[in-house]
Amino acid sequence: MQFQAKSFDAASHRSPLLVVGVFSNTTLTPGAHLIDQAGKGQLSKLLTREKFTGARGTSLMLHHSVGQTAERLLIIGLGPLEKSSIEPAAINAALNALQNVAKSATYKSLSIDLTGVSVSGQASSWLASHIAQTLTTGLWQFDQLKSQKSNKLNINKITVNTDGSAATIKKSLEQGQALADGMNYARELGNLPGNICTPSYLANQARAMGRGQSKLKVSVLTEKQMQAEGMGSLLSVSAGSDEPAKLIVMEYRGAAKSQAPNVLVGKGITFDTGGISLKPGAGMDEMKFDMCGAASVFGTMKTLLALQPKINVVAIVAAAENMPSGGATKPGDIVTSMSGQTIEVLNTDAEGRLVLCDALTYSKRFKPKTVIDIATLTGACVIALGSHAHGLYSNDQAFADRLLDAGIEAGDRAWQMPLWDEYQKQLDSNFADIANIGGREAGSITAACFLSRFTKDLCWAHLDIAGTAWKSGGAKGATGRPVPLLVQYLLNNK
Template identity: 55%
Template structure:
């Protein structure tokens, strides 16, 4: 869905749906009052009758009103007029509007919300989030279904603004649209079943991203090349699978040649059975989502390419399938990582850190200014933070703060968790340099502590998205997180 700025009066704007704000106590913004006047007070009448109260995210859909060019009007509640709402409340309202418009036969929508004040946010932020949230709402999973199902009519959006702000608003709308496209790729990859989305499939998708773009190159390392690099930890995870592991390396050179790149590393376990430490059967199908870290960094790269950001970025995906077989790694086995550190594998279901540690060591060669890894790493993170917030760990408080702020601004939050030396001793092993799981307690923290031992040469952050990468139950599906946060972080550099 493409959005563009519109400076014409909403009253005269021909659109399939016109979204107008309303406030509590019957207070109308000037734009809504103007439409109400042109339509003979029909909106005011509905308010007096109690049909519209203006509470946050309340929606009221109206058929075409005489005097207004739009085919339909959607009244959208934003609470009290005198109070600037939070960014979260703004997002909540826009999501509700997008869902209502999506279910209609309207082919386009015009949004007139300039008079809605959002605390610490400007008009460009509102425009960006409007485009992003409408685009995300239109995402549809149907790749593996026979037939196309219901076709969504909505194709185009207009954001009503002052003529002096047209350029800035169009730029913001383009950014929001590009973020939605990156989230869509993340969802597409995450939602695919493990028999289709294999490590090789991810490699092919990476090549597609790079095709025809002189600023972007793709390099795929196979298992033979990884053995030559002594990536014994990563290869130990793939040992039980017939699918060959892949290390995917994408380099985007949009900045100055001398500028150090940011590196994003994604966990790409395309299916996680747990290996010899087999998972319970219930909901094991959701382990196709164990590559959502990889999906999110690829989605982020898609947005960066769409926007042609003037930055240097490296994306590394450690892709493998974790399966049990006669060749599979066993609990008690000891492997040697690319860094030279030996690892005692006490649980083969703690495999994400085993592929990531070699990818993080490989990242050193790019002399990065910062490295961020993204992984559905631990169920313990869900215990700690639930399904609303990603876990954030870092060896740099400055980097952690930047990611935290980016998450707040993007509406894709993470919480800064401890990474203290006291936790490191839980990873002690009698037989190797480090165990791949810690003693009971603080499982998400000790997983991050494990990764921190491979990141001493650069500023690094780890995002544990086990609770935020997908939704289970009847609404099962990938969430597209944390693409929005990562893009917001990278925009700071651009």
């Protein structure tokens, strides 16, 4: 999909389809007003006749001219104006309406005029960026594993006219599309089945991403190398699988070596049966999504490579498959982590924290400015927050606040959860330094408490994305979250 920034007169602009907005009570946007003037009031009369009120997300397609030169005119409702602006949700609804039209379009290009549209709480540059992001993700299709492919999208060029200079709009479009491409990459990796997307597949994806990129260094640790590093916790998860674990490291160098990097650590359990603590069969197919934390890290790195910001970022992916076999870790086994702390594995289905703790310890060698781990870690977080917000835990409040703000700015929100010492006692073990589960109560919190034992000397945050990383049911598939939050945070903290 190609996005183009162009300043044009809505009435005289030539396009197979022109999109303009109307606010509630048929208040016209500047672009719609120009068309109405050119057509001597035809548009206003038609809207009245058709009882089109401009309600949020409604649309009206016109195949004839009411003052515009464009072959077709799509009117989309933007809802009520409140203090001269509209809510971001109104833009989302309008773009959803446009997507439905674009998916069945027989023509190859369309144009959007949303000049004069101000979005509450957002800079003027946000609108163009959001148009590119939303349409690129909304029109994306995952059908590479089907023998019968989806109907190919005909639209390949979208021209955008919003407030601001052409250069500013162009930059915003590029940023929005780069973010969407990163999200779509994360969605693709998440949607791939476990027989394709293995730890070795992820390692090869990282190598391919680094090929020809002077700013990206990629290295992959084998199980033998991880054993030498003392990563007994991570290796205990892959012990029951024929697929070898991989520790994938991607170093993006956009700034001076002296600048400490931000580190992202992704949980990459490419399939999670639960191990010996076997999960129920119903819905187990969705455990291919248990590597969505890793997928979001890959997607974030793809976006950074497109935008080339002047920052240093290290991405670490702890990739393994959790399977039951004669060699699998058993409940009650005790393993030694890279940090030297011993762990009693009371439940092999609490494996994400076992791979993350060694990856977090490994991250210390990069002398990081901040560390964020991202993981589909607990069903308890789904119960607590549902599918709307990521669970956020941190040992540094200022850091947590920056992440929360980035999530709001990106429309990819997180909600801070407590990380109090009172919960740590639930992880006590009679036989090891720590147990890998803390009982039924506060499961998401005790999982974060477990990770905190390995991050005491780091500025660290944990994102539990178990409820947000994928959807079930008819819309089943990975969402690409929290790539927007991560990218926004990194760009805000250059």
